[in-house]
Amino acid sequence: MSETKIDKGNSLWADAWVRLKKNRMATGSMAVLVLIILLCFITPVIGEITAPEDPLERSSHWFKNPNYQDLTNTFAPPSSAHWLGTDQSGRDLFSRLLYGGQISLLVGLVATSVSLVIGIIYGSIAGYVGGRMDTLMMRLVDILYGLPFLVLVILFSLLISEHMKEVAILMQDDWGWNAEFVKKTTNLIPLFVAIGSLGWLTMARMARAQVMNIKKQEFVEAAVSLGLPHNKILFRHIMPNMLGPVIVYATLTVPGFILFEASLSYLGLGVESPNSSWGILLKDGANYMETYPRLLIFPSIAFSLTLFALNFLGDGLRDALDPKASKD
Numbered sequence: 001m002s003e004t005k006i007d008k009g010n011s012l013w014a015d016a017w018v019r020l021k022k023n024r025m026a027t028g029s030m031a032v033l034v035l036i037i038l039l040c041f042i043t044p045v046i047g048e049i050t051a052p053e054d055p056l057e058r059s060s061h062w063f064k065n066p067n068y069q070d071l072t073n074t075f076a077p078p079s080s081a082h083w084l085g086t087d088q089s090g091r092d093l094f095s096r097l098l099y100g101g102q103i104s105l106l107v108g109l110v111a112t113s114v115s116l117v118i119g120i121i122y123g124s125i126a127g128y129v130g131g132r133m134d135t136l137m138m139r140l141v142d143i144l145y146g147l148p149f150l151v152l153v154i155l156f157s158l159l160i161s162e163h164m165k166e167v168a169i170l171m172q173d174d175w176g177w178n179a180e181f182v183k184k185t186t187n188l189i190p191l192f193v194a195i196g197s198l199g200w201l202t203m204a205r206m207a208r209a210q211v212m213n214i215k216k217q218e219f220v221e222a223a224v225s226l227g228l229p230h231n232k233i234l235f236r237h238i239m240p241n242m243l244g245p246v247i248v249y250a251t252l253t254v255p256g257f258i259l260f261e262a263s264l265s266y267l268g269l270g271v272e273s274p275n276s277s278w279g280i281l282l283k284d285g286a287n288y289m290e291t292y293p294r295l296l297i298f299p300s301i302a303f304s305l306t307l308f309a310l311n312f313l314g315d316g317l318r319d320a321l322d323p324k325a326s327k328d
Contacts, residue, residue, distance in 0.1 A: 016244075016320040026316020029309035036306055040101035047095070064092035066099045067274040075292050084298050087284060093295065097302060100276040105306070107191060107277070108258040112250050114196025115257075119203025120239065120246065126204070127211030128234050138208065141201050153194045153260075154269055160190035187272050191264070195257055206249060210242045244321035251314035255307040262303065278303045 020026055047063025058064070060081065070090035078085045084093040126137040214220060215238060223233045258278070264270035265279025266286075273280075278299050285296030 016317075020316055020320040023316040023319065025312050026320070029312040029316070032305060032309040033313065036101065036302070036309070037105065040098050040105060044095070044098050044102070064095045066091060066095035066276060068092070075288075078294070085294060087295055088288065093281075093298060096276045096281060097278075097298060100278045100281050100299070101302060101306075103188065103271055103275065103277040104258050104261060104279065104303075106188070107195065107261040108254040110192040111196035111199060111257040111261075112253045114192065115200040115203055115253065116246065116250060118197065119200035120207045120242070122200065123204035123207030123209075124211045124234060124239060124242075127208035128215060128230070128238065130212075134208070138205075141204055144198075145201055149198060150263075152198055153264070156198060157190045157194040157269070160193055187275065191261065191270060195260060199253070199257065199260075203246075203249060203253075206245065207242065210245060211238055214238050214241050248314055248318045248321060251310055251317055255310040258303075259307065 044063070047061075051058050051061050051063055062083070064082070068091060070086070073086055073090045074088055076082055076086040076090070082092050082094065084097065087093055087096070122137065122141075126134045211234075220233060220237060223237050228237075261270055261277060262279030262282060265277050266283040270279055271277045281299035282296065282303065285293075285299055289296045
């Protein structure tokens, strides 16, 4: 008697990956994002490791200190010494572009992570509990939606910054941390927390809608009939089935937060000098766009490529994770 071979079915994620690879725009965007991340995070590390300690020798090195000012060499054109030229203070634009990309990408990723955690938990609880609790929780979201987001972020950031000054003194004096690293970190944390903790409202609404739909499925009713605790049903059975829409939303949220950080930095409310971000570089470049347009062009290209790549990747993930597409 011959044995019958049973074909193993593919999981949702395996099918989604197959469909995603067929989307040339999404895979191309993924490659662009990987390239940008490697350039922004790996290149500075290699540059710092290979840079000589002697300041005179470092002036001829391919990677310059992004905060070093040479007022005798302002607005220098691109050359072998300065690949993208220098800015109004004689600082190397290539180094500042890469370090600025680190901050902009970190703001987008960290703020998105914070907003996802808060939004998913809040919206999931509201959708699962239902009733008056759901109504009360979502009315609070509606009230927060009516408040000016930019003003709230500015006020919240300023409030956190006051406390971070005390933390900076503790980290530097008592713990012996590097002063430059402490200053950079304590400047960015308020920005991460302020944007992320106030940007979860849309995620909460989406999570609530997903939970209200999933909790009507048969596997959830089976878990309820078995007498499983509600927290286990919510966190182990319902939330994992929300990962598809959540991943898609995250890829579309990151560019929004990067753009928001750029807007804050453009207004002088974001990253503090001498640190740079793409928003600060765009602000500085806009001041000299008629006389030295390359100061605006190079940051604009990096910024636009990142935003377009994230949006195209998000669209590709949305199509790949669409359950209806799995029947094709």
